[in-house]
Amino acid sequence: MTTEHADPGHGHSPAAWTAVVIMLIAFTIGTVAFFFDVQWLVWASAGLLVVGLLVGWALAKAGYGVGGAKTSPSSH
Numbered sequence: 001m002t003t004e005h006a007d008p009g010h011g012h013s014p015a016a017w018t019a020v021v022i023m024l025i026a027f028t029i030g031t032v033a034f035f036f037d038v039q040w041l042v043w044a045s046a047g048l049l050v051v052g053l054l055v056g057w058a059l060a061k062a063g064y065g066v067g068g069a070k071t072s073p074s075s076h
Contacts, residue, residue, distance in 0.1 A: 012066065013065050018052075018059055023048075025052075026051075029045040030042050033045060
């Protein structure tokens, strides 16, 4: 007996991983810059955070998202 359900994938895709890594780097840079009071770098890291979001969106639209044409389904 098999039960099929719409599994969203929980972000296990190249698009999600790329976006999260970029945003974690941006958050880390922003935190260190905030600690050392480097205001321009805090704002630059906020911009990098938005770039990470856009890269994830673009990769998902290009087929690298969950269930995308360029990804293979995981076996777990």
